[in-house]
Amino acid sequence: MTSRLEVAIRKSLPGFTLDVEWSAGDGVAALFGPSGAGKTLTLQCLAGLVRPDAGRIVVDAQVLFDSVAGIDVPPQRRRVGYVFQGYALFPHLTVRGNVGFGLRDRGRVERRRREDEVLARLGLEAFAERYPRELSGGQRQRAALGRALATDPALLLLDEPLSALDLPLRQALRDELLGILAGWGIAAVLVTHDLTEAYQLGDRIVVYEEGRVIQAAPRAELLSQPSSRSVARIMGIRNLVQGVTLKATADRIQLRWRGQVLEAVNSPTRSYLPAPDRPLSFFIRPEYVRLIRKDRAGVDGAHHMNLMSGTVVREVDLGTSWTLFLRLDEPGTPAQGDYDLELEVPRLVYEILEIERDRHWQFSLHRGAIHVLPSA
Amino acid sequence: MSPDSISALRLSLQVAVAATALNALVGIPIAYALARRRFWGKSLVDLLVTLPLILPPTVVGYYLIVLLGRRGLLGAPLYNATGWTVAFTWYAAVIAATVMALPLLVRTVRAAIDSVDRDLERAAYTLGRSELRTVLEVTLPLARNGILAGLVLAFARALGEFGATLMLAGNIPGRTATVPLSIYTAVQTGESGEALALVVVLTALSCVVLIAANRLGARTA
Numbered sequence: 001m002t003s004r005l006e007v008a009i010r011k012s013l014p015g016f017t018l019d020v021e022w023s024a025g026d027g028v029a030a031l032f033g034p035s036g037a038g039k040t041l042t043l044q045c046l047a048g049l050v051r052p053d054a055g056r057i058v059v060d061a062q063v064l065f066d067s068v069a070g071i072d073v074p075p076q077r078r079r080v081g082y083v084f085q086g087y088a089l090f091p092h093l094t095v096r097g098n099v100g101f102g103l104r105d106r107g108r109v110e111r112r113r114r115e116d117e118v119l120a121r122l123g124l125e126a127f128a129e130r131y132p133r134e135l136s137g138g139q140r141q142r143a144a145l146g147r148a149l150a151t152d153p154a155l156l157l158l159d160e161p162l163s164a165l166d167l168p169l170r171q172a173l174r175d176e177l178l179g180i181l182a183g184w185g186i187a188a189v190l191v192t193h194d195l196t197e198a199y200q201l202g203d204r205i206v207v208y209e210e211g212r213v214i215q216a217a218p219r220a221e222l223l224s225q226p227s228s229r230s231v232a233r234i235m236g237i238r239n240l241v242q243g244v245t246l247k248a249t250a251d252r253i254q255l256r257w258r259g260q261v262l263e264a265v266n267s268p269t270r271s272y273l274p275a276p277d278r279p280l281s282f283f284i285r286p287e288y289v290r291l292i293r294k295d296r297a298g299v300d301g302a303h304h305m306n307l308m309s310g311t312v313v314r315e316v317d318l319g320t321s322w323t324l325f326l327r328l329d330e331p332g333t334p335a336q337g338d339y340d341l342e343l344e345v346p347r348l349v350y351e352i353l354e355i356e357r358d359r360h361w362q363f364s365l366h367r368g369a370i371h372v373l374p375s376a
Numbered sequence: 377m378s379p380d381s382i383s384a385l386r387l388s389l390q391v392a393v394a395a396t397a398l399n400a401l402v403g404i405p406i407a408y409a410l411a412r413r414r415f416w417g418k419s420l421v422d423l424l425v426t427l428p429l430i431l432p433p434t435v436v437g438y439y440l441i442v443l444l445g446r447r448g449l450l451g452a453p454l455y456n457a458t459g460w461t462v463a464f465t466w467y468a469a470v471i472a473a474t475v476m477a478l479p480l481l482v483r484t485v486r487a488a489i490d491s492v493d494r495d496l497e498r499a500a501y502t503l504g505r506s507e508l509r510t511v512l513e514v515t516l517p518l519a520r521n522g523i524l525a526g527l528v529l530a531f532a533r534a535l536g537e538f539g540a541t542l543m544l545a546g547n548i549p550g551r552t553a554t555v556p557l558s559i560y561t562a563v564q565t566g567e568s569g570e571a572l573a574l575v576v577v578l579t580a581l582s583c584v585v586l587i588a589a590n591r592l593g594a595r596t597a
Contacts (some may be wrong), residue, residue, distance in 0.1 A: 049498050075501040082502040088495035092517050102503035151503065 004187045005029065005155065009045050009055040018042065018052075022206045022216040028181055028188045030202025030219075032195065033234060037208035039191040040085070043157045046189065047082050048075035059155050060187075081148030081186075085159040087140050089132035095119070095143045096128040102151040118146045122180070137165045138173050145180055156181075156188040162197060174200055195235055199223070207231050229281050229373060238342050239284040241335045245274040253372050255280055258340055259330040262306045264370035272374045281373040286323070288369030289343035291353060292362040304364035312359045313339050322350045326361070377573050380549050384558035385577060387466060388535055391554055395473035395534035396527055399481045402474070403530070404523065407485035408511060412497075428540075429479035436475060437543025444471065444544065468545035469552050473534035481530040488522020489515060525592040532585040536578070 003023040011018045018038040022029075031039040044050040046057060048064065051072060057065040059080070064073045089098050099118050103111040119125050122142040132140060141161060148156060161177060162170045178201060181188055192198050198205050199219055206216040214234070215227040226232040232240050243257030253264045253274070264282060266272060274280055292304065310326040325339035334340045343363070345355070355361075377385075409415065410422055428436045444451045446461040455461045462468050492515055500510040516523065538556040545552035547561060555574050562571035 044498075047498070047502050049501065075498075076504045076506065078502070080502060082499060084495040084499060086493075086495070088493060088499045090496060090499070090514060101500070101505075104504065147499075147503070 003058075004060055005189070006056065006058040007042070007046065009042060009052045009057070011041065011045065011050065011052045011055075013041075016211060018045075018211045020208070020211070020213045022213050024187070024189070024204050024206075024216075026187060027203035028190055028201055029204045029206055030198040031189060031191045031206050031208055032198035032202070033193065033208030035193055038211040039193075039208050040159055042208075043082070043159055043189065043191055046155070046157055047080050048073060048078050062154070079151070079154045081151065081153035081156045083141075083144045083148050083156070083158040083161055085161075085163060087132075087144035089140060089143055089147070091132050094129050094131055095124055095135070095139075095146075098132070098143055099124075099146040099150050101147060114150060118150045121183075122146045137169055138176065141165075141173055141177070142180075145177075149184060149186070153186070156184075156186050158188060158190040160191055160193070162192075162194075177201065207234060209234055225371065227374060232281075232283055232373060237283050238286050239336070241282065241284075241340075243280050243282060245276055245278050245280045247276060248273045252367070253280075255282065255372075257282075258328050258332070258335055260306070260308055260328070262365070262370060263367045264372050265368050266372065272372060283371050283373070284341060284365060285369050285371070286342045286344040288366060289341060290364050290366070291343075291345065291349070291355075292364060293353065294358075294362075305367055306365040306370070307362065308364070309360070309362045310340065312355065312361070315355075318344075319347075321346050322355070324355065326363075378570055380553070381558060381562075381570050381574055383550050384553050384555050384574065387469070387550075387553070388555040388578075391466065391469045391473055391537075392531050392534040394470045395477055395537075396531045398470065398474045399477055399530040399534075400523075400527060403478050403481040403526070404485055404516070406478075407482045407526075408489055408515070410482070411486045411489040412494075412515075425482050426479050428476050429483075433476060433537070433539025434543055437472060437540035440468075440472060440475065440540060440544045444468070463544060464546045464548060464552060466545070466552055469537075469541045469554060472540035472544045473537040476537050476540050477530035477533040480533050481526040484526030484529060485519065485523050488519035488526070491522070492518045521592050525589050528585055528589040528592065532582055532589070535581060535585070 003025060005024045007023065008021040009018060016038070018041050020038065020042060031042060033039060041050060045052050045065070052065065052067065054067040055065065056063070056067070063069070063071050064078050065071060090101065093101065096115055096119065100111055100115045103114055106114065119128050122145060124139065124142055124146060127135060127139055132143065135143060162173055165173060174197060190201055192201070202219055204216065205219050205222045207214050207222070209230060215222065215231045217225070223235070226235060226237065229240065241257065243255040243262070246254040246256055246261065248266065251266050253266050255262050255264065308328055310328040312324050313327050314325040316323040321344050324343050324345060326341045326343060327334050327338070328340045336342070350356070406421065406425060410418065441448060441463070443449050445463050446452065446455050451461055451463065462471065496514050496518065497510050500514045505513065536556055537554070538560070541552070541554060542557060547553050547557045553561065555578050559571050559574045562568070562574065
């Protein structure tokens with residue numbers, strides 16, 4: 001990955017310290033984490049609105065900030081576009097006035113031409129003379145994007161761009177935003193506390209917690225290989241439990257959990273070799289737990305890896321699917337309170353198998369559905 | 377109305393207009409600095425600017441004499457250098473009215489600037505605007521109603537100023553005797569007709585000003 005963006009920031013505020021270091025290439029980097037983790041502060045440092053105590057910020061090989069070299073490019077000259085939370089459109093200016101705000105030093109004709117071009121590209125021609133308060137949520141988002149993009153910035157920053165919207169609109173605008181970012185081909189940093197949003201918009205996801213980065217990875221890697229328990233917890237990963245290592249090789253890990261011997265795939269990109277008898281954190285994706293039909297004879301270990309059985313102790317109807325909470329047929333305390341495993345079955349499966357009536361099931365786990373975490 | 381009353385009225389308007397202009401010039405930057413900047417001695421500035429609101433006007437006038445009088449801290453060097461003193465001129469009335477009106481303007485304008493979303497200013501910075509240009513193009517236009525309301529209040533306060541003006545400018549008919557001072561003189565010398573005329577005019581003016589301020593306030597909210 002060639003880094004278009006290198007970020008190292010330390011900033012102390014009363015009661016909070018931001019200390020992060022990450023990099024990103026082309027496309028969208030999503031800063032993900034709970035509120036108050038320092039994501040917006042990072043954007044403000046990138047834009048030059050807040051001065052870090054120490055660190056270095058490089059965009060496209062241009063040093064914007066370097067505490068050692070004494071470089072601090074003011075926000076006016078950073079060529080960084082900023083889409084603020086709630087958009088921060090100038091209420092006393094029209095859409096055209098907003099979009100053209102950053103074009104003041106261009107000539108009148110050139111400015112007008114660029115305004116027209118941006119308005120057309122974002123489908124805002126019809127609203128050019130309207131004021132922000134007369135726009136819908138989606139039009140406001142486009143106007144804010146247009147204002148930031150009109151000056152051809154080297155980097156676009158987006159702070160919770162969708163949080164001002166209600167849910168149905170949010171999904172539509174997420175797609176629209178994705179289209180605009182892809183169409184403009186601009187490197188962007190996006191802040192969100194919504195994992196779905198981070199996952200759908202980010203090519204790379206940087207996970208924040210309490211002022212620190214706990215993982216930065218391409219999005220595909222993040223869900224299957226969270227680097228630690230705290231990443232997994234922040235990402236809302238379910239069935240995060242602890243077992244004991246039996247044997248680890250480069251591509252397999254055998255572990256003991258709740259009286260079962262389970263086999264898991266070792267991480268293909270960074271093999272992890274825990275010592276035998278050491279505790280081991282892993283998680284099981286609820287949608288990958290496979291219930292075994294009772295009307296099919298011949299259940300054998302060869303076809304069904306990691307075979308177990310248990311009873312449904314609780315269930316939740318999610319509309320299109322059901323979440324079942326299973327307790328294994330094993331003595332001892334269940335792994336997660338009153339249950340061992342949470343699993344998700346499509347509504348149709350729930351009805352065909354008559355799970356409402358039949359509570360005891362055998363199930364299997366493909367070894368690829370068990371994800372081992374590198375540290376406890 | 378007597379010629380003295382008419383000249384008092386003209387002088388009062390002149391003083392109030394000048395004091396309001398000075399308030400805009402001095403008070404708006406102070407209000408902006410208090411609302412947006414961090415600087416050494418900020419709470420002291422805040423205190424000094426607010427004090428005239430609660431101190432008796434004669435006390436403020438006394439301080440102004442200490443500062444600007446012929447033997448004052450600034451007044452003495454000025455007098456020694458030029459042989460001129462601000463005391464007992466209509467400029468003194470303007471200064472007294474300005475200082476007395478400043479708290480009203482600064483507090484109103486500061487509240488208006490505080491209510492402007494800071495992200496709007498930040499957006500302007502990222503779009504290439506300097507802080508000064510941002511103030512002129514974003515902050516002040518958006519705080520406009522609050523600023524106008526503050527100026528109206530300052531004008532009204534300046535128009536009615538009595539105590540500090542009396543201390544620093546005196547009560548010289550035709551030169552420093554503004555309407556409130558002339559009313560006092562008229563009552564003291566038993567010219568109740570003159571007093572009544574000036575009282576009615578001043579009350580009417582104040583009502584007009586207050587109505588204007590309320591309208592602006594309503595639009596701000």
